[in-house]
Amino acid sequence: MQHSPFSIFNASAGSGKTHTLTKAYLKIALSGVGNFKKILAITFTNKAVNEMKHRILDSLNQFSEVIDIEKAPPLFLDLMDELHIEAPALRERSKLTLKEILHNYAFFDISTIDTFTHRLIRTFAKDLKLPQNFEVVLDTDLILDEAVARLLYKAGTNRKLTKVLLDFALEKIDEDKSWDIGFDLFNIGKLLFNETHAEHLEKIRDKGIDDFLGLKKVLRKRMLSLKDSLAQTATQTLQLISEEGLETTDFTRSSFPNFLIKFSKGDLRIDFSTGWIQNFESANLYNKSAPNEVKATLDRLHPEFFLVFKALKSGFYEMAFLKNAYGNIVPLTVLNAIQQEVKAVQLENDQLSISEFNTLISKEIRNQPAPFIYERLGEKYRHYFVDEFQDTSALQWKNLVPLIGNALESEDMQGKRGSLFLVGDAKQAIYRWRGGRAEQFLNLANAVDNPFIVPPKTELLPVNYRSHEEVIKFNNAFFTATSAFLNSELYKDLFLEGNKQGYNTKKGGIVQLDFITKNEEIDTDRAYCKAVLKTIREVVDRKYGYGSICILVRGKKDGVLLADFLAHQEIPTISSESLLLRSSDKVRFLTHLMEYGNDDKNLEVAYELLSYLSSDKKYRHAYITSNLWEVTTLLKTEFDFDLGVLKRLSVYDGMELAIKQFDLAPLSDAYITYFMDVVHQVEQKEGTGIQAFLSYWNKKKDRLSISAPENIDAVRIMTIHKAKGLEFPIVIFPFANENMYKRMDKKLWIPLNADIYSGFEEILVNEKKEVENYSDVAAALYYDEEHKMELDALNVLYVALTRAEKALYIISEKDLSQNGAHKPDLYSGLFIDYLKNKGIWEDDRTSYCFGALDVNISESESLSNEIISFGYTHKNRPGFRILTTSGMLWDTDREAAISKGNFLHHILGMIETEDDVEKAFKYLIQNGDIAHDEIESAKNSVRQVVNHPDLGVYFRSGVKVRNEKDIITENGRLMRPDRINFKGNMVSLIDYKTGKSNPKYKEQLYTYTDALESMGYTVENRMIVYINDEVTFEKV
Incomplete structure (x- = not known):
């Protein structure tokens, strides 16, 4: 491949752009000592930054271990060819470059464009009259x-x-x-x-x-x-x-x-x-x-x-x-x-909004010579990589041009010019609302509006390495056919010529198009939800885990609807909504505590507090009504929590106290941990008062969220914009009936005659259909926006349909006009038109299948439900634990035995099924609650209970259990059984004790029985488990 200092890679979905960027980066980095310091790679998201860094470091590590050329990675062989060196020399260069990067990691400059712009702003902070620590x-x-x-x-x-x-x-x-x-x-x-x-x-x-x-x-x-x-x-x-x-x-x-x-x-x-x-x-x-x-x-x-x-x-x-x-x-x-x-x-x-970065930089450096900018930065880049160029805004690009131009158009001490690698795909430009412009990439790729004297060399990455054959075949045919609906010739050509992806070695796969029919008897949204559920069950029946499935939605509303519906069907899901801090009942309880501390006359908040504290639904009403006016007293008497103390403490200390008193984080709880991080951050900026925090919380609670765990076996629900750049074995795309011309309060600037209109050259108007009749200029502006809207809508659809590796399920609706014609302004119309052109559309048919989903036999796609536990550590609790043996702590064997029994009782309270034993001990070890030499003994004792011939059945996987949960009687009395097993309407009670049998223990179980039976349950078994040197039990 002939080297060009200015290369543009047109990379459709799944075409291996990260591999291409990695190869180009390594070719430069391995060409000379310290070359990596001269490279600046810019991409769009932190995830993409981390992926590219990982690829480069992992490749260098692999290269440095190559002994047998026959077993060398393909990229290693490619670089041998392009660098014209032998395997031993490339291996040694890789070792040296890897060592250089790791020892000078700050110079390993791969970042988001916002991060780079932030550095520029910091550099020019004094010139811009900005606070140094904004x-x-x-x-x-x-x-x-x-x-x-x-x-x-x-x-x-x-x-x-x-x-x-x-x-x-x-x-x-x-x-x-x-x-x-x-x-x-x-x-x-x-x-x-x-x-x-x-x-x-x-x-x-x-x-x-x-x-x-x-x-x-x-x-x-x-x-x-x-x-x-x-x-x-x-x-x-x-x-x-x-x-x-x-x-x-x-x-x-x-x-x-x-x-x-x-x-x-x-x-x-x-x-x-x-x-x-x-x-x-x-x-x-x-x-x-x-x-x-x-x-x-x-x-x-x-x-x-x-x-x-x-x-x-x-x-x-x-x-x-x-x-x-x-x-x-x-x-x-x-x-x-x-x-x-x-x-x-x-x-x-001392703030600066990120959206102002580009404007500020543009004003400051537009007339500055590039060497001066480099001097201020303290670095001199010679090679630039810009990923996701279609999402780079016009102003961001304008700010980069003087830096890149200096590298491309001048020579270094060795007489070599710098280089520029742009990677993008105009079909995936879905961030116009953030300034991204597909036209910018198209023009450069077509050698139009090139700001440099060096002409670009455009290359197409032709093969889709992501998807199976049927998925690629469908998308090639569908988007080629759908391009006819675009009114701009430039955009039409983009899909006609730029959507002919080659196949990889992955055969098979499936694309299924389902159409729900509008029915007065069933709500359309519910019909979509039921169709999604049916699809999930079909996929799971083919031995695919929930974690291999991703549901893509256009907006947050549809995601919330689906998450709620699937939760009621006991389908595990992860969505942006479920990851919000406010979705945690414990976090909501903490914020309600603050609100009540701020205003103890607020009955709505009092109700929310009591609702959380009342774990039994049947007697919740009685508990709330009897305590609604006495919440302050209840918190003090039952939980030893004083609202007066809360108001005197800082928010952070007050929340620490609440977490401890209400036992809100006995095991891992990412929501509590991140919530406390937020409390700490707000205290640093806004002060320590409750009102300041609540004001911040009410403004931000719909955005604050934890990160999604990577390897959890749950169906992911995410917006198409969030899914960009990602891939999933199975993709379900419901609600696929978006209006392509849907306007979101858009504005247009219309030119004016300044002499007539008081010196104003332009005026702002709402973008409406009538704008096309204002004037020829207004009509041109209006249609230009219409064409962009068409492209943006089709691009969103393209991103949605190209995320799938193996299976793509599209759920649309049969949305026809009164005369039975499909509507080309809706996604459903595009799908129906495609099927009609293929000659397979039937008015009474609702499902069309291309290919088939094979039974999953790969173990690599099965995900674990286990989440690594971590304990929330209170500020007033030391970061280390001093462990003592029972013989040192207690004076008698009896006291030692009681101590051990209570400790085992505590561990059993953490265990619902036999699968939880290892997790519980991991937690105890992490928190220093158990000495190393006590682990095996304690574990054996616990397993005596869990694996007991008569008790083991109550600890099998899949059982429904409640450990140490409060029961509220009709008169408001609280009681807490150690363990309740549920089997439909039948329950079994287990209580753990130490020492000898005592009639009071039986009376206690009968009291629990009365309470449960008054709630409509039938108590099938009652057992007392005695935890002494040996584990014994008796039925009551």
């Missing part, structure tokens, strides 16, 4: 929320601002909308953090409130003038009709006169999509039965009427434009004021 804010909503609140607080003190806001509220009331303008200001404020709007906002940066009020006045004056003009034209035309002796009924359906009457009255509620309006120029204006003289008159007047019609239509759309622009004026008027408040909030808190 905090990077990822969630701009928090800053914006406070900025808008501050702005509204100033209403009443700033006269001009007050008038603007008050007028806006009144206008909203007149339009039967909520007077609350905070929502509108918040939405317009989001433009400040959107790179797409940055260039346009720069043009109005120097405009003040008076300028916008002037523009508003011009718009209002023009609207009033236009309305009068349109009414006058319509009235004059109606008068002409009358003078010509024509009646309203002489016109077809009286349409044109009624049209004129509406305009004459200033009523502009007119639908220009109706048939007679569309055909006005060519169709006759009269009824067929009209007299000949009427027909002749109307034929004579038709050209004049058509000119009137065109003038009224033009005026109608100009009015629509003016109203659209007028509706955005007030939010725009205060946008600069919002920005000032945003700056004030950030300055006070």
